[in-house]
Amino acid sequence: NAGVTQTPKFQVLKTGQSMTLQCAQDMNHEYMSWYRQDPGMGLRLIHYSVGAGITDQGEVPNGYNVSRSTTEDFPLRLLSAAPSQTSVYFCASSYSTFEKETQYFGPGTRLLVL
Amino acid sequence: LAKTTQPISMDSYEGQEVNITCSHNNIATNDYITWYQQFPSQGPRFIIQGYKTKVTNEVASLFIPADRKSSTLSLPRVSLSDTAVYYCLVVDNQGGKLIFGQGTELSVKP
Numbered sequence: 001n002a003g004v005t006q007t008p009k010f011q012v013l014k015t016g017q018s019m020t021l022q023c024a025q026d027m028n029h030e031y032m033s034w035y036r037q038d039p040g041m042g043l044r045l046i047h048y049s050v051g052a053g054i055t056d057q058g059e060v061p062n063g064y065n066v067s068r069s070t071t072e073d074f075p076l077r078l079l080s081a082a083p084s085q086t087s088v089y090f091c092a093s094s095y096s097t098f099e100k101e102t103q104y105f106g107p108g109t110r111l112l113v114l
Numbered sequence: 115l116a117k118t119t120q121p122i123s124m125d126s127y128e129g130q131e132v133n134i135t136c137s138h139n140n141i142a143t144n145d146y147i148t149w150y151q152q153f154p155s156q157g158p159r160f161i162i163q164g165y166k167t168k169v170t171n172e173v174a175s176l177f178i179p180a181d182r183k184s185s186t187l188s189l190p191r192v193s194l195s196d197t198a199v200y201y202c203l204v205v206d207n208q209g210g211k212l213i214f215g216q217g218t219e220l221s222v223k224p
Binding site: 090 | 122145146147150155156158159160163201203211212213214215216217
């Protein structure tokens with residue numbers, strides 16, 4: 001199993017550009033989530049999904065969209081990038097909502113918005 | 115939302131026991147409290163989780179009092195390879211969202 005994979009590893013954007021961060025898992029996990037990690041602030045939940053076709057907002061959802069058309073994939077879309085979205089983004093998955101605290105993380109995507 | 119508080123950093127020496135405490139309020143009553151370890155340029159990795167009292171696995175112990183307003187991760191006899199950032203994770207009691215602590219940067223010296 002590859003586990004949780006994320007692409008790209010690193011991206012530079014200009015303010016106002018849009019892009020999609022890809023996340024995929026091959027463990028047939030129901031629960032998937034996106035976090036951003038900023039110095040001194042830990043990991044903050046952006047969006048999460050409890051299964052295909054179901055998504056919900058986390059702690060810091062503004063400026064981000066998600067969709068979950070398949071169990072495997074959970075892309076995160078930045079609609080119009082801003083410098084405040086410079087961060088490291090992690091995708092994670094869990095077997096189910098009942099075990100959501102046990103998360104498997106991807107390697108992260110470093111995003112720089114100029 | 116649930117709120118968590120962890121020390122920002124801790125120093126230790128090889129062979130010592132390290133205890134990291136996370137204070138948390140407004141957490142769900144029926145969900146686990148979980149701890150993660152993160153090395154630079156990697157995603158966090160699960161260490162241990164518990165509901166109440168004490169849980170032990172091959173790498174750590176977790177102590178959770180009856181009121182569940184805090185949890186303490188205990189790392190016995192740390193080594194240099196335990197140098198990392200440690201996060202507690204709780205579940206918010208309104209909506210069930212996952213909330214991470216700010217992280218404790220542990221530095222183990224020889």
